[in-house]
Amino acid sequence: MSSSAHFPDPSSFQHQSDQFVAWLEANTGVKVNPKICLADLRSTGAGRGVVARTNIPEGEELFSIPRNLILAVQNSELKNLLGQDVDSLGPWLSLMLVMLYEYSQGANSKWAAYFQVLPTRFDTLMFWSQEELHQLQASAIVDKIGKQGADESILQTILPIVRAHPGLFPPVNGVASYEGDAGAAALLELAHIMGSLIMAYAFDIEKSETEEDDVDENDESYMTDDEDEQLPKGMVPLADLLNADADRNNARLFQEEECLVMKAIKPIHEGEEIFNDYGEIPRADLLRRYGYVTDNYSQYDVIELPLRDICQAAGLSNSDVESQPRLELLEENDVLDDGYVIPRPAPNASLQDIIPAELVILLTTLSLTPEEFEQRRSKNRPPKPAMESNQASLLFKILQTKQAQYGSSLGEDMQLLTSILPPNAPASLDGSARRHKMALQVRIGEKEVLQAILAMLEPLVSGGSLKRSANGDADTRHSKAARV
Numbered sequence: 001m002s003s004s005a006h007f008p009d010p011s012s013f014q015h016q017s018d019q020f021v022a023w024l025e026a027n028t029g030v031k032v033n034p035k036i037c038l039a040d041l042r043s044t045g046a047g048r049g050v051v052a053r054t055n056i057p058e059g060e061e062l063f064s065i066p067r068n069l070i071l072a073v074q075n076s077e078l079k080n081l082l083g084q085d086v087d088s089l090g091p092w093l094s095l096m097l098v099m100l101y102e103y104s105q106g107a108n109s110k111w112a113a114y115f116q117v118l119p120t121r122f123d124t125l126m127f128w129s130q131e132e133l134h135q136l137q138a139s140a141i142v143d144k145i146g147k148q149g150a151d152e153s154i155l156q157t158i159l160p161i162v163r164a165h166p167g168l169f170p171p172v173n174g175v176a177s178y179e180g181d182a183g184a185a186a187l188l189e190l191a192h193i194m195g196s197l198i199m200a201y202a203f204d205i206e207k208s209e210t211e212e213d214d215v216d217e218n219d220e221s222y223m224t225d226d227e228d229e230q231l232p233k234g235m236v237p238l239a240d241l242l243n244a245d246a247d248r249n250n251a252r253l254f255q256e257e258e259c260l261v262m263k264a265i266k267p268i269h270e271g272e273e274i275f276n277d278y279g280e281i282p283r284a285d286l287l288r289r290y291g292y293v294t295d296n297y298s299q300y301d302v303i304e305l306p307l308r309d310i311c312q313a314a315g316l317s318n319s320d321v322e323s324q325p326r327l328e329l330l331e332e333n334d335v336l337d338d339g340y341v342i343p344r345p346a347p348n349a350s351l352q353d354i355i356p357a358e359l360v361i362l363l364t365t366l367s368l369t370p371e372e373f374e375q376r377r378s379k380n381r382p383p384k385p386a387m388e389s390n391q392a393s394l395l396f397k398i399l400q401t402k403q404a405q406y407g408s409s410l411g412e413d414m415q416l417l418t419s420i421l422p423p424n425a426p427a428s429l430d431g432s433a434r435r436h437k438m439a440l441q442v443r444i445g446e447k448e449v450l451q452a453i454l455a456m457l458e459p460l461v462s463g464g465s466l467k468r469s470a471n472g473d474a475d476t477r478h479s480k481a482a483r484v
Contacts (some may be wrong), residue, residue, distance in 0.1 A: 072234030
């Protein structure tokens with residue numbers, strides 16, 4: 001990102017924080033518990049954060065933000081000024097457009113002080129160079145970045161609206177106009193900043209009981225995730241300045257009729273940082289969405305096996321369902337996915353606990369003899385999910401192939417990480433060193449998962465079985481494979 005895309009820095013870091021707090025206090029309906037304060041945590045690489053001034057008991061309200069202060073489509077005047085249905089753009093693009101408008105208004109925006117405390121540089125994968133992305137090696141996260149699709153959405157949907165309403169979107173950051181190739185590039189860069197802020201900080205906003213539910217169920221929008229693409233999104237001042245931690249999570253945002261309330265979900269001691277939680281997401285997705293990596297999320301690391309790689313290891317020429325009868329059988333029975341996620345095994349976990357049932361069915365189908373497959377196809381019935389020697393051997397081969405794609409061993413990566421982070425290293429790194437470290441952490445986690453599952457498979461490769469169902473049909477009720 002060029003320096004021209006950075007938000008202006010009119011004063012010091014602390015002054016911006018003070019201005020933001022003053023802005024909060026000046027807005028009717030905002031309640032901030034005097035037991036908390038906004039803190040400068042840059043020395044730990046965490047930017048801003050919220051810290052307890054004194055002990056806080058479980059259940060106490062930390063702050064309350066009225067719904068009309070959320071930076072969201074329904075609260076911006078753009079919805080009326082534009083003369084078209086902004087919501088029809090979908091939750092991501094509509095909020096992006098609103099944020100572009102509000103940012104373009106500068107000091108005239110209701111959220112001007114809020115913009116000043118939002119980050120301007122990002123370590124999310126959208127902003128990594130190709131050389132930096134190569135450091136992630138064979139991680140499936142690279143295929144999830146979606147920069148090309150995001151660029152197309154912005155240029156085809158956002159840019160025409162901005163150009164058609166120059167009075168509402170005056171050029172900023174020294175750009176003369178959004179016309180021409182240079183103008184399009186400038187708008188694209190600024191839109192990616194807004195998109196990254198939404199990715200890292202926006203909340204899914206549940207509608208209050210008085211609002212009509214007019215969500216477009218067919219929406220396909222910018223950088224969405226399947227599970228949350230339908231809800232409107234909004235930037236919630238102060239709530240999004242909480243850092244997240246899977247182990248130290250001690251606060252949660254509750255959405256009430258008139259406001260959004262952050263509450264302590266466990267006792268918080270004086271001087272402790274207040275943490276939200278992103279949920280059970282692997283470090284690869286933590287890096288993609290939020291631009292950082294922490295070992296506290298290593299327990300959620302996964303490996304992802306695309307269908308095409310599985311088919312290749314099984315000797316199929318391609319993964320085209322229409323040209324592969326075995327895949328077609330599974331597709332017709334709704335037990336075929338385009339990819340499969342295997343989590344890091346928990347202590348004492350079994351293969352049955354971590355291998356998706358649909359993956360076992362796929363492995364079994366690919367392992368059938370021609371005669372066995374024809375019998376299954378004649379009945380239009382997939383095999384039961386039983387992990388036996390043949391299936392285990394095929395999965396073992398698939399995982400070894402995946403392991404080889406990384407280009408370095410787990411041991412080599414561990415040594416490299418130690419060289420980057422010696423015992424006396426500073427708490428935070430800058431620039432390329434930081435990104436290199438995070439790429440190492442991600443691929444180390446995935447290699448640890450690979451190594452653990454390969455070790456669990458070894459006894460089955462030489463004999464034995466793991467059956468999931470007593471009947472002859474596929475039982476997938478208790479294990480749903482996640483899509484890559």
